[in-house]
Amino acid sequence: MTIDRRGFLHLSAATALTGTVPGSVKAQIMAQMRSAPHDSAVALPQGNADHTIRIANGLVELAPDHIVSTKLYNGQFPGPLLRLKEGRPVVVDVKNDTDTPEQFHWHGQTVPVEVDGAAEEGTPFIPAHGMRRISFTPGPTGLRFYHTHLVPGADLSEGQYSGQVGTVYIEPKREPGRYDREVFLMLKEFQPTLSRGGDMASDFLANSARIKALEDLGESAMRASMASGKPHGYEVGYSLFSINGRMLGHGEPIRVKQGERVLFHVVNGSATEIRSLALPGHRFEVVALDGNPVPKPAEVPVLWLGTAERVSAIVEMKNPGIWVMGDLADDDRGKGMGIVIEYAGRTGKPKWVKPAPSRWDYTLFGQQGAAAAAPDETLEMTFVKNNAALDGFNEWTINGVAFSMDKMEPMFRLQRGRRYRLRMRNASDDVHPIHLHRHSFELTKIAGKPTAGIMKDVVMLGGYQEVEVDFVADNPGRTLFHCHQQLHMDFGFMALFDYV
Numbered sequence: 283m284t285i286d287r288r289g290f291l292h293l294s295a296a297t298a299l300t301g302t303v304p305g306s307v308k309a310q311i312m313a314q315m316r317s318a319p320h321d322s323a324v325a326l327p328q329g330n331a332d333h334t335i336r337i338a339n340g341l342v343e344l345a346p347d348h349i350v351s352t353k354l355y356n357g358q359f360p361g362p363l364l365r366l367k368e369g370r371p372v373v374v375d376v377k378n379d380t381d382t383p384e385q386f387h388w389h390g391q392t393v394p395v396e397v398d399g400a401a402e403e404g405t406p407f408i409p410a411h412g413m414r415r416i417s418f419t420p421g422p423t424g425l426r427f428y429h430t431h432l433v434p435g436a437d438l439s440e441g442q443y444s445g446q447v448g449t450v451y452i453e454p455k456r457e458p459g460r461y462d463r464e465v466f467l468m469l470k471e472f473q474p475t476l477s478r479g480g481d482m483a484s485d486f487l488a489n490s491a492r493i494k495a496l497e498d499l500g501e502s503a504m505r506a507s508m509a510s511g512k513p514h515g516y517e518v519g520y521s522l523f524s525i526n527g528r529m530l531g532h533g534e535p536i537r538v539k540q541g542e543r544v545l546f547h548v549v550n551g552s553a554t555e556i557r558s559l560a561l562p563g564h565r566f567e568v569v570a571l572d573g574n575p576v577p578k579p580a581e582v583p584v585l586w587l588g589t590a591e592r593v594s595a596i597v598e599m600k601n602p603g604i605w606v607m608g609d610l611a612d613d614d615r616g617k618g619m620g621i622v623i624e625y626a627g628r629t630g631k632p633k634w635v636k637p638a639p640s641r642w643d644y645t646l647f648g649q650q651g652a653a654a655a656a657p658d659e660t661l662e663m664t665f666v667k668n669n670a671a672l673d674g675f676n677e678w679t680i681n682g683v684a685f686s687m688d689k690m691e692p693m694f695r696l697q698r699g700r701r702y703r704l705r706m707r708n709a710s711d712d713v714h715p716i717h718l719h720r721h722s723f724e725l726t727k728i729a730g731k732p733t734a735g736i737m738k739d740v741v742m743l744g745g746y747q748e749v750e751v752d753f754v755a756d757n758p759g760r761t762l763f764h765c766h767q768q769l770h771m772d773f774g775f776m777a778l779f780d781y782v
């Protein structure tokens with residue numbers, strides 16, 4: 283096959299900045315290696331691994347005239363779907379055929395530090411042109427995923443801007459099975475570039491009333507920054523969009539039959555974007571969030587997923603036709619963020635119909651009228667943006683501190699067995715998909731509304747809003763907390779918890 287070189291990924295202008303901007307990937311790795319341990323002599327199972335993942339550069343054909351060159355797992359995008367089994371230990375070899383040391387993160391699993399895949403916690407790197415064998419017992423059950431955990435900073439060819447993302451499904455011992463079949467969807471953008479400004483959708487969250495004190499704090503800082511002559515900090519935009527590695531209209535359609543109940547497992551594999559997904563003429567019955575069954579499954583017209591969030595939802599196929607299932611943003615859908623749903627015996631052009639306005643409300647799926655257990659301790663956190671403070675990039679702080687790769691000191695010392703409440707206050711107008719490693723948390727208050735029973739590992743915190751989540755300190759060791767928006771985490775929005 284001949285490939286038109288003009289179709290390749292053009293490295294963004296940002297690559298040229300790499301040497302000067304704090305947060306270049308090599309500099310970050312050097313800093314982390316100074317404090318991260320090397321592989322310890324823990325006895326690992328011998329023999330063949332259950333799964334082998336190979337990290338290497340390769341090509342993704344999003345469409346015949348859009349072939350992207352990027353880092354991949356096993357030469358494909360998304361990486362292979364790993365179906366693991368609850369309670370059954372697994373051995374995985376991760377081989378790195380690139381020149382850059384890597385971190386392979388098991389997102390949403392309650393694994394130990396040596397396995398988790400975050401240098402900030404102390405997971406050893408997978409050396410360049412080397413390998414690591416890891417062994418663990420998968421859990422919790424349900425939809426998880428894996429991705430690189432490098433800190434690319436200004437280098438938009440590295441980290442999760444690349445194609446290093448894949449899905450994990452941990453099969454429970456008993457599957458209730460109220461559906462006819464499963465379909466996995468990985469939402470992902472390619473060809474990132476830096477831009478100035480560019481407002482993210484933020485009015486899709488329910489209960490969007492802003493907290494005055496947070497708004498005053500954020501807006502006055504922004505006004506002061508503008509008055510001093512600073513432009514808006516950099517944002518990242520993309521020119522190509524895909525579901526399961528194909529642009530809308532260029533992959534196989536999802537072929538369905540009337541009356542079928544299809545369980546969609548949707549992963550937002552984006553480095554930075556919040557995604558929506560709608561299927562005209564159909565509704566999604568949300569049954570699990572981040573892989574965990576919700577207390578109260580409920581129907582919605584549109585799914586919204588922050589970076590790294592997952593939704594499992596059943597669609598009853600009862601509106602025969604050829605449909606576009608896609609993002610609400612016309613621009614992104616037009617550049618590929620969609621997939622065709624084709625009913626048996628139907629032909630014609632795929633049809634998109636804009637859904638009626640709706641809001642995304644986590645509490646819809648929570649226990650009604652129940653309160654979460656009281657915490658042993660509440661940790662207060664305020665998130666602040668320092669506009670364009672780092673060579674044009676926004677700097678992010680948690681309680682006034684931007685995370686430092688050079689120190690990597692825990693901000694919060696915890697006690698094992700205690701139940702902690704995180705009261706998170708957002709003094710910026712961005713929506714932050716907040717993630718806690720190696721633990722699941724319970725949503726207890728969303729923008730002033732109490733809830734209970736929803737277990738997640740990422741939660742979207744709206745602009746100038748407050749969210750509370752609880753977790754039990756039951757998986758000792760360093761635990762990374764961060765915003766999953768790559769530009770935010772790379773420029774300060776991280777903190778470590780630690781307990782023994």
Ligand SMILES: [Cu+2]
Pocket residue numbers: 712713714715765766767770771775
């Ligand atoms: Cu963020």
